[in-house]
Amino acid sequence: MRFLTPILTLAAVAHSHYNFPSMNGGTAWPNVRQWTDYYAFTPDTNVSSLDIRCNVNGAVAFAASILSVAAGSNLTWTASPDIYHPGPLMAYMAKVPTGKTAANWDGSGTVWFKIYEDHPTVGSSALIWPSMSATSVSFKIPAGGPIRELSLPVGGAQFYLSCGQLAVTGGGSGTPSPTVAFLGAYTATDLGILFDIYYPIPTNYQPPGPAV
Ligand SMILES: *[C@@H]1O[C@H](CO)[C@@H](O)[C@H](O)[C@H]1NC(C)=O
Numbered sequence: 522m523r524f525l526t527p528i529l530t531l532a533a534v535a536h537s538h539y540n541f542p543s544m545n546g547g548t549a550w551p552n553v554r555q556w557t558d559y560y561a562f563t564p565d566t567n568v569s570s571l572d573i574r575c576n577v578n579g580a581v582a583f584a585a586s587i588l589s590v591a592a593g594s595n596l597t598w599t600a601s602p603d604i605y606h607p608g609p610l611m612a613y614m615a616k617v618p619t620g621k622t623a624a625n626w627d628g629s630g631t632v633w634f635k636i637y638e639d640h641p642t643v644g645s646s647a648l649i650w651p652s653m654s655a656t657s658v659s660f661k662i663p664a665g666g667p668i669r670e671l672s673l674p675v676g677g678a679q680f681y682l683s684c685g686q687l688a689v690t691g692g693g694s695g696t697p698s699p700t701v702a703f704l705g706a707y708t709a710t711d712l713g714i715l716f717d718i719y720y721p722i723p724t725n726y727q728p729p730g731p732a733v
């Protein structure tokens with residue numbers, strides 16, 4: 522069995538990986554957790570490590586600020602320098618528990634719900650994702666979700682991810698589901714992770730993790 526992901530196929534020739542340093546056009550990192558060695562732009566490659574939650578030590582690399590966003594609006598993440606490697610893009614949110622804020626919570630528990638995933642088209646020589654080469658990506662903040670501070674990681678298949686700290690205003694009282702835990706939502710052999718985008722080109726592709 523080959524362990525071949527979109528990112529790994531290009532990593533050997535790539536100098537520039539990328540990261541997600543800011544939200545809604547703001548400056549980098551005041552409300553996005555600045556994980557260890559973020560400047561190296563390296564992907565996380567280990568789905569069995571806690572780093573899959575918020576990148577290397579990112580679960581506790583608390584940022585000082587919390588960004589206020591309106592339920593139902595789009596949240597835009599900057600990709601720096603751009604989404605250089607092909608792969609799926611997914612976004613999750615989790616409600617911060619009582620007694621904590623988005624600036625001091627580690628995101629533990631079966632609390633993450635997916636709010637966005639994209640899907641590729643089948644090209645002549647590879648799967649093609651809509652986020653390829655994008656310098657920013659947007660996701661709609663659910664309108665019916667709970668009101669409180671939230672965090673949100675964004676990531677590609679091999680695994681470029683950030684956690685942002687959010688306060689959602691004007692939300693509802695809904696209970697999003699299904700929820701998953703990071704660590705635990707992915708395994709290295711998930712069909713959405715262990716696949717080859719080039720040969721044979723998959724005729725359909727389902728991203729890893731739970732349903733949106
Ligand atoms: C992945 O992370 C787990 C947990 O920290 C560790 O036990 C394992 O050795 C790591 N695997 C690799 C290939 O680094």
Ligand SMILES: *[C@@H]1O[C@H](CO)[C@@H](O)[C@H](O)[C@H]1NC(C)=O
Binds near residue numbers: 661
């Ligand atoms: C808002 O996000 C959705 C994805 O949830 C995307 O399809 C749409 O293009 C975005 N709108 C804007 C104006 O960025």
